[in-house]
Amino acid sequence: MKNRILVTMPLAAVLAFPAFAQTSSTDTQTSTPATTQSTDTGTGKQPLQPPAREGFWGRVNPFARKTYVRRQTDPIRDRVNELDDLTANNSKAIKDTDSRAQAGIKLASDKANEADQHAVDAGNKATVAQQTAQQATSRIQTVETVVGNIDQYKASNQTEIRFKPGQTVLSKNAKDALDEMANTVKGQRGYIIEVEGFSSGKGQIAIQNSQKMAESVVRYMVLNHEIPVYRIYLVGMGNTPAPGTDADAKTKHISGGRVEISLLKNDLEQLASSASPATADQQQQPK
Numbered sequence: 001m002k003n004r005i006l007v008t009m010p011l012a013a014v015l016a017f018p019a020f021a022q023t024s025s026t027d028t029q030t031s032t033p034a035t036t037q038s039t040d041t042g043t044g045k046q047p048l049q050p051p052a053r054e055g056f057w058g059r060v061n062p063f064a065r066k067t068y069v070r071r072q073t074d075p076i077r078d079r080v081n082e083l084d085d086l087t088a089n090n091s092k093a094i095k096d097t098d099s100r101a102q103a104g105i106k107l108a109s110d111k112a113n114e115a116d117q118h119a120v121d122a123g124n125k126a127t128v129a130q131q132t133a134q135q136a137t138s139r140i141q142t143v144e145t146v147v148g149n150i151d152q153y154k155a156s157n158q159t160e161i162r163f164k165p166g167q168t169v170l171s172k173n174a175k176d177a178l179d180e181m182a183n184t185v186k187g188q189r190g191y192i193i194e195v196e197g198f199s200s201g202k203g204q205i206a207i208q209n210s211q212k213m214a215e216s217v218v219r220y221m222v223l224n225h226e227i228p229v230y231r232i233y234l235v236g237m238g239n240t241p242a243p244g245t246d247a248d249a250k251t252k253h254i255s256g257g258r259v260e261i262s263l264l265k266n267d268l269e270q271l272a273s274s275a276s277p278a279t280a281d282q283q284q285q286p287k
Contacts (some may be wrong), residue, residue, distance in 0.1 A: 153264035153266050154266070155262055156191070156263045156264065157181055157184060158261070158262045159177045159178075159180075159181055160260050161177060161213075162174075162256065163213050163258060163259070164256055164257075165200060168209070168212045168257075170217070170220055174217075175220065178217065178220055178261070179224075179225070181261060182227060183225075184263070190265055190266045191231065191263060191264060191265045191266075192231050192232070193231055193233070193262070194233050194261070195232060195235070195260075196214065196237055196260045197209075197214030197234075197235070197237060197259045198210050198237050198238070198257060198258050198259070199238060200239060200256055201239055203238075206239040207236050207237075210236035210239075210257065210259075211234075211236030214235070214236055214259050215234065217259050217261060218232050
């Protein structure tokens with residue numbers, strides 16, 4: 001019996017010693033005051049302390065209980081979760097900052113493009129204004145030239161109609177020639193038509209015959225082509241001799257009768273034609 005008791009007591013002491021060592025280690029860890037550490041961390045909390053020596057077994061206790069293991073791992077799990085949250089918040093903040101930066105860059109680019117477009121529009125308007133000024137200058141110069149030569153008429157076209165002696169009626173060939181000349185002046189300005197009649201004979205009779213032949217020409221052009229009378233100048237020259245082709249030769253008298261029709265123009269038609277493109281350009285300009 002004594003032998004059994006002696007064997008049992010050492011075995012009980014061996015089994016109770018680990019629990020006592022763990023309990024004493026826990027109490028020692030609990031009672032030991034925590035040293036002051038810096039809280040300058042990402043989570044704003046104190047960093048985890050390194051594990052202390054656990055009694056007789058050191059840092060690894062083969063007889064550790066679940067509550068002991070949970071108590072050691074819970075702070076680590078909490079810090080890992082906090083770190084995940086902090087990483088997610090940082091990623092969100094970075095994305096927000098990047099989005100705002102991209103929006104600011106796009107806004108600045110749009111403003112720059114708008115400014116460039118305004119500059120291009122201003123340049124185009126300046127070019128149009130310069131062209132308009134040049135056209136106005138050319139127009140003024142043309143007007144000055146026309147006004148200076150307003151009373152200067154130049155021969156543009158000339159035709160001659162022959163009459164038989166004592167006849168004042170226009171032939172078909174004469175009418176065709178007058179039609180051709182009248183068609184060239186339709187819708188034009190700045191012209192006059194000079195009609196000179198010549199007749200054979202002598203004295204007042206020749207003047208009257210030349211006047212009648214010239215009047216027949218004027219009458220046809222007014223009635224058939226609606227040429228204003230104020231643009232036609234008529235004169236009966238009688239038996240005035242026509243100048244010869246040779247300046248030194250004597251003038252030769254005509255036989256029968258003839259009428260010379262001369263179309264004279266000044267620069268008013270040129271002024272009207274130059275004004276038309278300028279007017280068209282002004283109508284095409286944007287308001």
